[in-house]
Amino acid sequence: MKPEWELWAQEAKAEFPKxxxxxxxLLHRIQSQEHYLSEDTxxxxxxxxxxPVPYVESVASFYSLYYKNPVGKRIIHVCMxxxxxxxxxxxxxxxxxxxxxIQEGQTTPDGEVSxxxxxxxxxxxxxPVAQVNLRFVGPVTEDTADQLLTGEVKS
Amino acid sequence: xxxxxxxxxxxxxxxxxxxxxxxxxxxxxVPIYCYHQALGPLGACRICLVQVEKxxxxxxxxxxxxxxxxxxxxxxxxxxxxxxxxxxFLLINHPxxxxxxxxxxxxxxxxxxxxxxxxxGRYDEPKIHKLKDxxxxxxxxxxxxxxxxxxxxxxxxxxxxxEEQLLLEGRGVETVVSTxxxxxxxxxxxxxxxxxxxxxxxxSIPYRYKARPWNLERxxxxxxxxxxxxxxxxxxxxxxxxxxxxxxxxGHDWGWLCDRGRFGYDFGYVEDRLLNAWLDGEITSAAESxxxxxxxLNDTLEQHGGDSVAFLVGGQQTMEEAYQIRRFADxxxxxxxxxxxxxxxxxxxxxxxxxxxxxxxxxTIVYLGQDPYDAVPVVHLKVRDRYRDNPGLKVIGIGxxxxxxxxxxxxxxxxxxxEEAAFLAYTLAKVAASNPIIARLGEExxxxxxxxxxxxxxxxxETLGRQLLESEHLVLLWDGKDPHMESVLLALRGLREDVxxxxxxxxxxxxxxxxxAGIAVDYDRLEAFVEEAIQGKIHLLFSIGxxxxxxxxxxxxxKAALAAIDRVVSVGLFFPEQRExxxxxxxxxxxxxxxxxxxxxxxxxxxAKATVQPPGQSRPVRTYLGSWAHALKKSFVLEPEWDxxxxxxxxxxxKDALPEVQSVPKPARPAMKDGALRLVGTALVMEGGMPSExxxxxxxxxxxxxxxxxxxxxxxxxxxxxLGLRGQQGMISVMVAVDExxxxxVLVLPYGVVGSPLNQLGDGAVVEAxxxxxxxxx
Numbered sequence: 001m002k003p004e005w006e007l008w009a010q011e012a013k014a015e016f017p018k019x020x021x022x023x024x025x026l027l028h029r030i031q032s033q034e035h036y037l038s039e040d041t042x043x044x045x046x047x048x049x050x051x052p053v054p055y056v057e058s059v060a061s062f063y064s065l066y067y068k069n070p071v072g073k074r075i076i077h078v079c080m081x082x083x084x085x086x087x088x089x090x091x092x093x094x095x096x097x098x099x100x101x102i103q104e105g106q107t108t109p110d111g112e113v114s115x116x117x118x119x120x121x122x123x124x125x126x127x128p129v130a131q132v133n134l135r136f137v138g139p140v141t142e143d144t145a146d147q148l149l150t151g152e153v154k155s
Numbered sequence: 156x157x158x159x160x161x162x163x164x165x166x167x168x169x170x171x172x173x174x175x176x177x178x179x180x181x182x183x184x185v186p187i188y189c190y191h192q193a194l195g196p197l198g199a200c201r202i203c204l205v206q207v208e209k210x211x212x213x214x215x216x217x218x219x220x221x222x223x224x225x226x227x228x229x230x231x232x233x234x235x236x237x238x239x240x241x242x243x244f245l246l247i248n249h250p251x252x253x254x255x256x257x258x259x260x261x262x263x264x265x266x267x268x269x270x271x272x273x274x275x276g277r278y279d280e281p282k283i284h285k286l287k288d289x290x291x292x293x294x295x296x297x298x299x300x301x302x303x304x305x306x307x308x309x310x311x312x313x314x315x316x317x318e319e320q321l322l323l324e325g326r327g328v329e330t331v332v333s334t335x336x337x338x339x340x341x342x343x344x345x346x347x348x349x350x351x352x353x354x355x356x357x358x359s360i361p362y363r364y365k366a367r368p369w370n371l372e373r374x375x376x377x378x379x380x381x382x383x384x385x386x387x388x389x390x391x392x393x394x395x396x397x398x399x400x401x402x403x404x405x406g407h408d409w410g411w412l413c414d415r416g417r418f419g420y421d422f423g424y425v426e427d428r429l430l431n432a433w434l435d436g437e438i439t440s441a442a443e444s445x446x447x448x449x450x451x452l453n454d455t456l457e458q459h460g461g462d463s464v465a466f467l468v469g470g471q472q473t474m475e476e477a478y479q480i481r482r483f484a485d486x487x488x489x490x491x492x493x494x495x496x497x498x499x500x501x502x503x504x505x506x507x508x509x510x511x512x513x514x515x516x517x518x519t520i521v522y523l524g525q526d527p528y529d530a531v532p533v534v535h536l537k538v539r540d541r542y543r544d545n546p547g548l549k550v551i552g553i554g555x556x557x558x559x560x561x562x563x564x565x566x567x568x569x570x571x572x573x574e575e576a577a578f579l580a581y582t583l584a585k586v587a588a589s590n591p592i593i594a595r596l597g598e599e600x601x602x603x604x605x606x607x608x609x610x611x612x613x614x615x616x617e618t619l620g621r622q623l624l625e626s627e628h629l630v631l632l633w634d635g636k637d638p639h640m641e642s643v644l645l646a647l648r649g650l651r652e653d654v655x656x657x658x659x660x661x662x663x664x665x666x667x668x669x670x671x672a673g674i675a676v677d678y679d680r681l682e683a684f685v686e687e688a689i690q691g692k693i694h695l696l697f698s699i700g701x702x703x704x705x706x707x708x709x710x711x712x713x714k715a716a717l718a719a720i721d722r723v724v725s726v727g728l729f730f731p732e733q734r735e736x737x738x739x740x741x742x743x744x745x746x747x748x749x750x751x752x753x754x755x756x757x758x759x760x761x762x763a764k765a766t767v768q769p770p771g772q773s774r775p776v777r778t779y780l781g782s783w784a785h786a787l788k789k790s791f792v793l794e795p796e797w798d799x800x801x802x803x804x805x806x807x808x809x810k811d812a813l814p815e816v817q818s819v820p821k822p823a824r825p826a827m828k829d830g831a832l833r834l835v836g837t838a839l840v841m842e843g844g845m846p847s848e849x850x851x852x853x854x855x856x857x858x859x860x861x862x863x864x865x866x867x868x869x870x871x872x873x874x875x876x877x878l879g880l881r882g883q884q885g886m887i888s889v890m891v892a893v894d895e896x897x898x899x900x901v902l903v904l905p906y907g908v909v910g911s912p913l914n915q916l917g918d919g920a921v922v923e924a925x926x927x928x929x930x931x932x933x
Contacts, residue, residue, distance in 0.1 A: 039336045042336075043336075052313070052319045053319065053335055053336070054309075054313065054319045054320070054321065054322035054335045055319075055322070057322055057324065057335060057336070058322045058323050058324060061324040061325050061326070062325065062326045063326070064326070
């Protein structure tokens with residue numbers, strides 16, 4: 001447990017009437033520091049908010065933007081929704097897999113890039129759409145796909 | 156009360172009842188997966204859809220409370236179509252592998268699909284695959300593909316037991332039931348999730364792929380492992396017990412079992428099971444052993460008379476067998492020396508004995524000496540059930556260590572070992588000194604005053620006293636260790652007008668039944684037997700289902716007693732400890748092999764049916780008794796069979812008058828050298844009972860428990876270590892671990908730990924830690 005987490009927990013709790021409401025913002029804040037939520041982190045959060053460990057674990061596993069395993073510095077989500085599928089998101093994913101030498105759901109061995117699927121990102125006008133560290137990029141064409149891997153990222 | 160109509164039949168039920176329960180009362184079956192009366196409504200599975208007139212849509216019967224004048228239809232085309240739709244969803248990703256599923260034939264998913272579901276699915280997409288054999292502990296696997304996510308198991312562990320070890324992980328179709336941090340679940344009550352699972356997801360590992368339900372025989376039985384005697388259903392196939400399930404008694408018992416009872420059924424088939432007769436260390440034929448023992452009996456009676464023969468009965472016998480033994484002793488042998496082998500000295504008068512219904516109504520529950528979680532686990536669950544109903548429940552632990560635990564929070568009074576009775580008398584004397592009996596007890600205690608480990612003020616003692624007097628429904632769970640407690644309990648009962656119920660948590664499991672069968676169980680008789688044996692007055696002993704060395708509180712004395720008897724015959728399922736002390740060991744039959752009645756800690760008689768034949772040469776005790784009578788050329792007729800039930804009292808043994816309050820002496824505190832430890836014995840259901848291979852991974856590796864302070868002083872780290880102990884009567888070595896509930900200067904050790912016999916040193920003994928080398932040189 002990092003010393004500042006206790007303060008963060010107090011701040012999150014102060015925003016809501018009940019401790020379990022503070023759980024999501026606290027998990028986000030800690031994840032932004034740790035990059036993912038380890039089992040130890042989940043236990044620490046449970047202690048900080050006086051919640052049962054399985055509850056925190058269930059919540060953390062429910063939302064796909066909480067990472068339970070280490071992820072790369074650059075996280076690429078490719079939308080798999082209907083509009084994107086019709087506009088070639090499958091090909092985009094295969095292209096990226098080939099470029100990176102990893103499968104969907106994996107992180108490159110150097111810890112630089114993670115390639116993940118996303119359910120509909122609600123940006124059909126940009127189909128096929130991707131996110132680089134949660135920032136929308138699209139429509140991604142074969143020509144612009146490589147920019148997902150090289151372009152400047154904000155974390 | 157609310158009146159409503161279900162399927163054209165009227166019923167009146169209390170307000171707040173769910174439609175599903177009202178229907179069940181009428182005998183109308185509404186399908187359910189997620190709902191369980193003990194857990195309350197959830198509405199996760201949607202299979203219990205029913206139609207309520209004037210409601211626009213189908214509603215779930217498990218979450219809809221009854222209302223005045225409601226008209227419910229549990230069948231009909233709309234309902235059936237709704238259920239068919241629900242099943243279609245539940246089966247979308249189900250592997251449909253019933254032919255290889257253990258649950259096939261006794262599965263609610265299968266049954267309801269047969270009844271309501273469609274013949275074929277319309278979903279052509281590939282199914283999502285998940286883990287099919289994820290172990291959640293040593294006994295249970297989960298097939299995540301078959302799970303319908305009803306959450307019964309998760310809610311049972313988290314809400315009902317209060318040990319949150321299961322959770323739902325993930326979201327949507329990817330949700331699975333999993334354990335916390337993917338660590339094996341270690342709750343004592345884990346096995347219940349197998350019974351709770353309505354589909355083939357949670358499966359018993361020892362039972363896996365053993366049988367199909369239609370090859371099975373089932374018998375109603377009672378768990379033999381501890382005094383709770385939970386009702387069970389025993390499954391056997393081809394003469395082997397292969398499964399034990401809980402057997403709910405509607406309105407009385409949920410049918411929960413602890414893992415000891417559920418998985419400890421294999422003692423009949425472990426390698427150590429006695430299958431042959433042994434005479435003087437050699438295997439012999441059954442006929443030879445019977446003849447020889449018959450001639451020993453004949454000779455002993457001729458030379459020394461009936462009273463030179465003694466009988467010692469242990470924990471394995473049924474009431475009927477105890478009755479047969481008692482009659483054999485009376486009528487054939489002519490001896491009055493029949494004793495029950497036991498570990499604790501206390502006795503509880505039947506008039507004080509409460510029932511589990513008392514736990515359901517209790518406002519105050521007191522643990523005396525022992526944590527019920529260790530000794531009688533399902534009683535802990537009953538206390539927890541009461542706590543869930545009544546969060547104001549007061550739980551008080553009085554013993555040599557903190558007896559409370561987080562699942563049922565309470566107030567702990569931690570005393571010097573063995574001072575519970577004196578402390579309780581002292582407490583009563585503080586608040587009820589005007590009562591002459593209490594005043595006398597107070598005087599007898601003289602200047603006794605309790606020393607508390609952890610802060611407790613005199614004020615808190617007075618509060619405790621008033622709680623004991625003023626509680627509206629008081630239940631005490633007593634470990635039976637201190638015989639003087641009987642008087643304090645009688646005195647407490649005398650002070651109170653409201654219910655005062657005591658539940659004995661000590662064994663042997665069927666002791667109350669032995670009493671009913673005419674065998675006095677008081678410790679004095681056992682003590683008198685041991686004394687007479689040492690004096691050479693006993694020439695032949697029949698030890699039936701007993702193991703004196705294991706049970707008797709003083710091992711050296713037990714050895715001396717057995718060694719002084721000319722001929723010692725043991726009848727049992729296993730060799731007794733130090734078999735060289737026995738001249739004949741013959742194989743007995745036990746639970747699941749003989750029909751019989753067991754009486755539990757409530758004084759409730761329950762029948763356990765035999766379901767398999769005794770293996771090898773083992774025979775029920777009545778067979779041996781008959782052949783020994785034959786050897787004496789005496790008749791021993793057991794027909795008509797004795798019926799233990801009293802038809803006026805029902806299944807509870809009729810209460811008798813209460814005895815007088817005896818005196819309670821001031822406890823003597825032994826001198827403690829620096830760094831010495833007091834040994835405190837406790838019953839642990841996983842230890843000291845019948846052996847089991849299935850349970851092996853769950854037998855505690857570190858059965859001894861000490862405080863953190865003592866552990867760091869003695870160099871015991873995580874997860875535990877071995878400690879040598881020297882007392883006045885010898886040395887043993889013990890595997891110990893840290894338990895924060897134990898105060899400094901105390902070592903808690905269960906009875907009957909193989910290789911670390913507590914009775915070698917004595918319960919309550921002052922011991923000092925010595926090096927392991929010293930112990931091995933003993």
